[in-house]
Amino acid sequence: MALVFLPALARMAVCGGTHGNELSGVYVVQxxxxxxxxLLDHYIDQNNFLNQAVNMFFSAVNCPITDSSPYEVWRAQELNNLLGLKGSTDATDIICDLHNTTSNMGLTLIHYTSSDWVTLHICKYLQTKITKVPVRVLVLDVPISDAYSLESVSKxxxxxxxxxxxxxxxxxxIYIIMKEAVDLTIDWIHKFNSGTVFEGGDVETFKFIKSVDYPRDPETRTxxxxxxxxxxxxxxxxxxxxDPLFLSFSGETVNYKEEETLxxxxxxxxxxxxxxxxxxLGKKMMLTIPTVQVQKD
Amino acid sequence: MALVFLPALARMAVCGGTHGNELSGVYVVQxxxxxxxxLLDHYIDQNNFLNQAVNMFFSAVNCPITDSSPYEVWRAQELNNLLGLKGSTDATDIICDLHNTTSNMGLTLIHYTSSDWVTLHICKYLQTKITKVPVRVLVLDVPISDAYSLESVSKxxxxxxxxxxxxxxxxxxIYIIMKEAVDLTIDWIHKFNSGTVFEGGDVETFKFIKSVDYPRDPETRTxxxxxxxxxxxxxxxxxxxxDPLFLSFSGETVNYKEEETLxxxxxxxxxxxxxxxxxxLGKKMMLTIPTVQVQKD
Structure with missing residues (x-):
């Protein structure tokens, strides 16, 4: 297996409350x-960790929920200035943005490229260490400049x-699992920066294919x-x-009609x-990642 | 067991969307x-049922969620005019107001008096007929003039x-259970109006005692x-x-300290x-209700 040397990770931000009503992240950051x-004094001493961003993000807790309000646009700009600039060498090394869903998705790690060895190694690490709930990796393979989420600001x-x-x-x-996942992520970075060699291998991921809407009334859209x-x-x-997809309010079942299993x-x-x-809907995809180790100074 | 004769129930309203983000009722009413x-033509012919209110209430679906907005005050007034007037002889005979909760409460029937034989008989009927989820009855025993909820407008x-x-x-x-509960309520009223004798007996209820808040930071209230x-x-x-009540975000358990079991x-x-x-917190309370039958004209 190829050995790839990667730069140390000097700055990390853990962000909760990007969507203000998804509360686990808010209380994990708190x-x-x-x-x-x-905790963090320890990491700063030993591993050049900076905690400043964690502090900053707690203030995002009470932001409105809509995606398009002037406040959110302004806040996105502010966060980019604080943690970015997006695409620049000064950008924060790693952002972990905490979210909740009403879906039964267990722990799902979402990222925007299938070739970022750092995040894929962290995913592999969490898949190995967390056993209480399923841990899945979801890849939205879009150019990083087009990615619209908070973590796209960082490297x-x-x-x-x-x-x-x-x-x-x-x-x-749910809080306990999220806290464990964040602690393990910090643990991985700590070990990586200290020189631990992380063996490569296969990582099971899901790649986004398309979305399906609810059956709606053609006129009212309800x-x-x-x-x-x-x-x-x-x-x-x-x-x-x-396979059944929907149950209408009058009792009829709508089935999945396509040949492709997803x-x-x-x-x-x-x-x-x-x-x-x-x-x-997504497709299962195996990714092979190389063995990684931190670059010597 | 005493036999009590009660007036026929001529007007009923089934209301969804009183809280706009509690969606089951919205789609049941739809x-x-x-x-x-x-369905309702059938009841109107045979039992003098009026459906008008069902129609009207569907328009309440998209009202804002806050309790105190001018819109809600105005809307409460409008609904009182439509279905009330509260406390008057013209008031709608029965209102069934549909709600959801994030709590695991199964099906819970909430009402404001422990001496309304009609609603208690409906509760007893639902407890007998619905077996998929627990059916509980909750009594908030306050004077009807002080009750602030929608259904307090009706008799x-x-x-x-x-x-x-x-x-x-x-x-x-959840939708299926709510729909079944509403159908069974209409079923009971239909039978009652048709002269069916409903046997009295004991109904297990829970009486509200008090509320308990989360542990909070004394300064920030978070x-x-x-x-x-x-x-x-x-x-x-x-x-x-x-018994454990709370788990703090740093891992400490807070226990129930009172002697009274609730x-x-x-x-x-x-x-x-x-x-x-x-x-x-509530207290279990057995209520004995009399046998009821509709008054002859």
Whole structure:
């Protein structure tokens, strides 16, 4: 297996509350802030970690939920200035942006390229260490300059999605898993910066293919069906021709009609109703990643 | 057992969307509207049912979520004029107001008096007929003139709460149970108006005692703990001294300290965070209701 040397990761930001009603990240960041004196001083001393961004992000908690308000545009600019600039050598090394979903997606790591060895190694590490819930990797393979999410501002970065959890609610079980995932990410970076060699290998990922909308009334655009009980909570199952997708409010089943078997995810996510998305469909994809080690100075 | 004669129920309103992001009721009312020609014509012919209110209420779907906006005050006035007037002889006979909760409360029927034989008989009927989920009855024993909910406008009325369902989401399993509960309520009224004698007996209810807030930072008022995993989703369990209530974000458990055993409900309801309510506590209470039959003209 090829050995690839990569630069040390000097600056990391853990961000909660990018979507203000997804509460796990808000309280994970609050708790890290509280632990800052103990935990992060330790990392700063030993590994040149900077905690400043964690502090800054806590202030994003109460931002409005809509994607397009002037406040959000202004805030995105501000965060880019703070953590970026996007695409520049000064950009933060790694951003971990914390999200919740109402879908039963367990822990899902979302990123924007299939060739970022740092984030893929972190995914592999979390898949090995976390056993309480499924850990999946989702690749949205778009050019980084087109990526619209917060973590695209940094050199490396991923979104950490955990569900199911209603928006506006914090569940202790979901909080504990998110906190563990963040702690393990920091643990990986710590080990990587200290010279640990991380063996390469295969990582199972899902690649986004397309979205499917709810059946709607052609005139009013109101929903005429909900996710079928046999599909509800079955994120990342294998969908075959004839499997039930929707159950109309009058009781009729709508089936999957396509030949290609695909994997549905973000099934029945609250924030996607207005975007016209009942679920996404993805394809399983094995990625081979090289062995990595930090560059010597 | 005493036999009580009660007036026929001539006007009923089924209301969804009183809280606009609680979607089950929105789609139940939409579906009833669609079925109107078949279903309600039938009832109007045979039982003097009026459907007008069902139609009117569908327009409440997209009202804002806050309780205190000028729109909501204006709308409450309008609904009182349409279905009331509250406390008058012209008031609608029965209102069934449909709600969802993020709490694991199954089907809970909430009403404002422990001596309304009509609603208690409907509760008893639903408890007998619905077996897929627990059916509980919650009594908030306040004078009807002080009751602030929609159904208090009518002569009889109850809120029908179903969960767990995230706000902004419609789950088929929850929709099906709500629809069944509404159909059975109409079924009961139909039978009652047709002269069926409903036997009295005991009805198990829960009486509201008090509310408990989350542990909060004394200065910032932000939460410092979530509902404990052992309490989460355990609505209506029996809470004893020493049982875990909360798990702090740093890992400490907060226990129930009181001697009195009580039953928690509305555990971790999203809409109650801002009201300072982590859960309510109630006491089990057996109510004896008389046999009832419709008054002859």
């Amino acid at each position: 708790e890290m802030e509280r632990q800052r004196k103990d 490396h970065g991923f979104s950490l999605e955990i569900g199911p959890q209603p928006h506006g609610v914090v569940r202790a079980d 929903l005429t069906a909900a996710i079928h009980p046999q599909l509800q909570d079955k994120d990342f199952c294998l969908l075959k021709r004839g 994997h549905p995810f973000f099934i029945n996510e609250a924030a996607y109703y207005e975007k016209g998305i009942a679920f996404h | 579906e009833m509207e669609r079925q109107r020609k078949d 009889h009325g109850f809120s029908l709460e179903i969960g767990p369902q995230p706000h902004g989401v419609v789950r088929a399993d 939460l410092t703990a979530a509902i404990h995993p052992q309490l989460q989703d355990k609505d209506f369990c029996l809470l004893k001294r020493g 039953h928690p409900f509305f555990i971790n309801e999203a809409a109650y965070y801002e009201k300072g309510i982590a859960f309510h």
